[in-house]
Amino acid sequence: MxxxxxxxxxxxxxxxxxxxxxxxxxxxxxxxxxxxxxxxxxxxxxxxxxxxxxxxxxxxxxxxxxxxxxxxxxxxxxxxxxxxxxxxxxxxxxxxxxxxxxxxxxxxxxxxxxxxxxxxxxxxxxxxxxxxxxxxxxxxxxxxxxxxxxxxxxxxxxxxxxxxxxxxxxxxxxxxxxxxxxxxxxxxxxxxxxxxxxxxxxxxxxxxxxxxxRCFENTPHQWCERLPAPEANTHKYKRGHVAVFSGGATATGAARLSALAAARAGAGAVTVLSPGEALAVNAAHLISIMLARCDHNQDLQTFVETRKASAFVLGPGFGIGERARTFALALLGYQPAQLVFDADAITSFEKHPDVLFHAAGSTAEIRLVLTPHEGEFKRLFPDIAGSETGSKLERARKAAARAHAIIIYKGADTVIASPDGRAAINTNGTPLLATAGSGDVLAGLVASLMAQGMPPFEAACAAVFIHAAAARSLGFGLIAEDLPAVTAIVLGDLMDDWQQEKSARNEGVAP
The missing domain is CATH 3.40.50.10260 (YjeF N-terminal domain)
Structure with a gap:
């Protein structure tokens, strides 16, 4: 293809x-x-x-x-x-x-x-x-x-x-x-x-x-060989550890959706980082996903030093303001964790975008994925969004270069862009994903794939495709809670298809 x-x-x-x-x-x-x-x-x-x-x-x-x-x-x-x-x-x-x-x-x-x-x-x-x-x-x-x-x-x-x-x-x-x-x-x-x-x-x-x-249609052939298939000698932390920040006691569901998606996408360990006020609420809903208290930067630093998480999700249901900015900048200072900033984490930098971009650009390695929808994109990149010329593709590329991050510019025609100029246009999207919580699931998918070693651009492309394929499989009436389990099925099928194709090639048979 x-x-x-x-x-x-x-x-x-x-x-x-x-x-x-x-x-x-x-x-x-x-x-x-x-x-x-x-x-x-x-x-x-x-x-x-x-x-x-x-x-x-x-x-x-x-x-x-x-x-x-x-x-x-x-x-x-x-x-x-x-x-x-x-x-x-x-x-x-x-x-x-x-x-x-x-x-x-x-x-x-x-x-x-x-x-x-x-x-x-x-x-x-x-x-x-x-x-x-x-x-x-x-x-x-x-x-x-x-x-x-x-x-x-x-x-x-x-x-x-x-x-x-x-x-x-x-x-x-x-x-x-x-x-x-x-x-x-x-x-x-x-x-x-x-x-x-x-x-x-x-x-x-x-x-x-x-x-x-430098532009591609987002299809599995672009990234399937990078999907993180489990190895025979693996263990849970070798499969990646994802940490997801929770909001307060009345705003915990978004983080749990991200965490569940990260686990279903293959991360060996997932932890919800919860403020003290929400520990009881989160504990009542979590089984295989771990829970840790995180009220302040010192709590985060202790977690980073002792638990060695390989990817973090910040933003879903977290709340907008100084606390989100503080955690975001602290995360950007920790090496070598991969980061997904979504929703409230993006909006928290509406009046301080250069602070975020400077921190993200302090290292040559691309570790940050931003997942804005149209409104969030306008908040973080008002001049790029307000340009009367240029396409969504060009806007995404300019934003990626400025932010020193992978941009998932969400919408019916989601564009994934890298600071190096690579870009992909997703074509399997569906209006079925226009439902509360679906973006939280996507953030968890991206983080999980990166935690397992997939490069950020390929992880973002794969997550967007898998997310939409799962929604299409579920059909009308889906809610965000349905998506994680079905993304696991889609991901498994893609891995099986790729292994079969690779075996056919090795045997000299046309796939």
Missing amino acids: AYEILTPVEMGKADKLTIAAGPYDGYGLMLNAGSAIAHRLLADDGDASAFHVLCGPGNNGGDGYVVARLLAESGASVHVWSYGKPAAQTDAAMALQDCPVQPRPIAEFQPTPGSVIVDALFGAGLNKAVTGEAAEAIGRANVAAARRVAVDIPSGLDGLTGLPLGPVFHAGRTITFFRKKPGHLLYPGRTLCGELVVADIGIRKDVLAAIKP
Whole structure:
């Protein structure tokens, strides 16, 4: 499975590298693209009363002219509507010359019921709003009683950010080439693209070595080999010790959710660090998870020195203010524990973000994972969040670099970003996770995987994927308490699948 995500600029480089290496020239790639689209249209929409192909002046329009020719040659009823003429001696001009269907002005375009509208107006490189007759045609297409298919990316959608530049073609299906782009996966682009199909047009995978992409779709193949499978000679502390800070007597549930998730994800030992006022409440609800009193920094220091926890979770239900900041900064001073700051730990630094960032950046090693949702992100990175340009992907990368931390920028299109520029866009998310406590579970999962030795970026990516997969498995009506046990099943299945695939490779059998 291909999981690299290419920006429009990187995709242009992939085209150029392929053309330079042969055997395809630019027109050859255009022919391949048009052929892939036409075959898919005939397979899925062969019952359409007619095909309306909207063609722009660039390479996207050239793909459309190839599609129109092939559909006409198959015997389909085809109408071509042009917006602008391709420049002379370009690949698009050659495609227009070879197309037997006479184009008509796009101003005359009127979709017919039961037809298929093929959007080949503008590709992913578009950087301004669609206006005039093209915008009006998009408007007519969007309200038509017809199926809508976009070539590469819906016209009017920014291929880098997933944001509309103005009027946007609303596709039921988008057929793109070689690799997905950020705009396909970031909202609202993901919705505007509809079903996403990636077609093979002859671009070889080895061009990626020259491009060196830094963005990926969050799939198990990215991190499965790093999952911490228990060894035969292991013991509970070798499997990692996670400590989770509890809030006061009336706010203990969030910490217990994190702790239970950490245990279910394989940590050999989990301790809830509780203020004295909440010891009795926590003790009444904990069985396999340990409990320790922690009211002050001295209590924390004693715990660190005697119990050797390998990861900490601070924030769920903890409370906002000076106490959270004090514990957070103390943790950042302890080596080499891995840290997850969530919820209240993030908001506590709303007016003091530089203090947190300075402490996190005091060592070269990345040990901190921050898990903000949109509101928390705005509190910690107000200038980045308020920027009118750039995508969620870019915002996450800037935040990670500034904070010297892994950022899990939560939402329907969760982005995981590292200070080194690596980033992953999660695509298996579900609105089922929009329930109280689900974020606490995620924080515990991340900490558990890091405590067991998984690198922070990979641990964050794996936890986000596993968290969503568990929610999908549970279905409607899930509550946060359901998630830890099912994440254990998902994690175990992933480990088994990876071991089987590795064994198949060792034996020379295709997995």
